[in-house]
Amino acid sequence: MNVAVFGLGYVGAVTSACLAQRGHHLMGVDVNPLKCDMIASGRSPIIETGLDDLLLQGVQAGRIHATTSVSEAVAFADLSIVSVGTPSLPNGGLDLSYVYRVCEQIGQALRDKAGPHVLVLRSTALPGTTDACGEILRRAAGRDVHVAFNPEFLREGSSIRDFDQPAYTIIGTEDRHAEAALRELYADVPAPLHVVPTRVAEMVKYTANAFHAVKITFANEIGLLARQMGVDGRDVMSLIVQDTKLNVSPAYLRPGFAYGGSCLPKDVSALLHLARREELSVPLLASLPRSNHVQIERVADAVLATGARRVTVLGLAFKAGTDDLRESPAVELVERLIGRGCDVRILDRAVQSATLLGANREYIERRLPHVSCLLTDDPESLIHDAQAIVVTQNQKEFSRLLEGVRPDVPVFDVAGIAVPAHVRVQGVAW
Ligand SMILES: NC(=O)c1ccc[n+]([C@@H]2O[C@H](COP(=O)([O-])OP(=O)(O)OC[C@H]3O[C@@H](n4cnc5c(N)ncnc54)[C@H](O)[C@@H]3O)[C@@H](O)[C@H]2O)c1
Numbered sequence: 001m002n003v004a005v006f007g008l009g010y011v012g013a014v015t016s017a018c019l020a021q022r023g024h025h026l027m028g029v030d031v032n033p034l035k036c037d038m039i040a041s042g043r044s045p046i047i048e049t050g051l052d053d054l055l056l057q058g059v060q061a062g063r064i065h066a067t068t069s070v071s072e073a074v075a076f077a078d079l080s081i082v083s084v085g086t087p088s089l090p091n092g093g094l095d096l097s098y099v100y101r102v103c104e105q106i107g108q109a110l111r112d113k114a115g116p117h118v119l120v121l122r123s124t125a126l127p128g129t130t131d132a133c134g135e136i137l138r139r140a141a142g143r144d145v146h147v148a149f150n151p152e153f154l155r156e157g158s159s160i161r162d163f164d165q166p167a168y169t170i171i172g173t174e175d176r177h178a179e180a181a182l183r184e185l186y187a188d189v190p191a192p193l194h195v196v197p198t199r200v201a202e203m204v205k206y207t208a209n210a211f212h213a214v215k216i217t218f219a220n221e222i223g224l225l226a227r228q229m230g231v232d233g234r235d236v237m238s239l240i241v242q243d244t245k246l247n248v249s250p251a252y253l254r255p256g257f258a259y260g261g262s263c264l265p266k267d268v269s270a271l272l273h274l275a276r277r278e279e280l281s282v283p284l285l286a287s288l289p290r291s292n293h294v295q296i297e298r299v300a301d302a303v304l305a306t307g308a309r310r311v312t313v314l315g316l317a318f319k320a321g322t323d324d325l326r327e328s329p330a331v332e333l334v335e336r337l338i339g340r341g342c343d344v345r346i347l348d349r350a351v352q353s354a355t356l357l358g359a360n361r362e363y364i365e366r367r368l369p370h371v372s373c374l375l376t377d378d379p380e381s382l383i384h385d386a387q388a389i390v391v392t393q394n395q396k397e398f399s400r401l402l403e404g405v406r407p408d409v410p411v412f413d414v415a416g417i418a419v420p421a422h423v424r425v426q427g428v429a430w
Contacts, residue, residue, distance in 0.1 A: 002076055004028075004077035005019075020064045051160065054160065075109070085098055106141075108140050124206070149171075214284070256427070298428050308410070313333065316328060345386075347376060379401050386405075399419065
């Protein structure tokens, strides 16, 4: 393919060299003529292992050129990749002026060129930016332009390897022509390719980077606490990552409800107590209880905002298959809703049978008398009478019961349950 790459910094230079190696013809574009001269003569404008060799090979094979002229590049290319900088503004926001300016310039240049053109945004930008680029381009070009977002996951220092062996390629677009062009561009890359809505692709990039930041900070805070107790945090973390069932896995990484139960709140609390006692600052760990509490408040606020007063809560224990009510976020949710004047009814068969058998009765009667009397074993009326429903556990019975919900009743699914098609389902953190 004939490809123009706008912005010859870390991303643009590596992208150009790696695509040329795969047989594509590249035209690099930058406002900085020095960078263009370097690329055109097969020299890397950045320090990056292997990049000089790859660029030189591309130039010698006649597959890499560079220019400061946008119209020359657009005339040459079927597909334009935008990899200009998106730096931070003084207020922390994103400066998209370079991205929008280059889109405007490409659009203007397209006025002098017939035929379809694909624009791929590779700069990191928040959801909605690619759509805005599409509008700018179409307005400037006076015709349709096919747009897509294609996040870049390379790390400086190992960027050629990262480009050649990515975990996956993500294409964010609703445009079939753009999708086909990007499939062709990456045909030789040995990795799964996911085509997703544009905004999902844009958000994935931020999520990945936020997740990396959380992991680094988490490891440092754990290391600090471990050291205080005479433990090497590196040994701890190397065991932590070997559990790919719960630790480094999809477990617990689904937006939904708050954590709870007899372990997580208690154990986080013990670590925070230790940190306070030892005067160690662990802001990430310290933020967990507050953030978790806010999630419960959000669910309650979302229910109250519907104006519903008769509310059914499906699931009271902190998860399905247990009668353990200690630190259950559903209990706190119910208490909040009652406190705000709601008439709440609850279905939780495990808690109910534990109460009947006496196993958990003492705890419930002592700690939660106001909640236990809301448990009912008449699920049909519970569904029939509800003005709003909250599902806090993933149970087949709850999916079945939702078959009987009127389509106008809002159902808040914080458990990730299978919901019948007619149900007006909403999440809170999704
Ligand atoms: N550096 C990384 O490791 C990395 C990894 C993934 C994603 N990203 C993202 O990729 C984007 C680019 O990052 P970078 O590190 O390559 O930036 P960079 O600052 O190294 O390069 C940006 C280049 O764009 C050029 N430019 C600016 N306006 C231009 C215009 N109108 N026309 C042509 N060229 C223009 C600049 O002269 C510069 O050479 C950013 O959004 C960044 O967040 C970077």
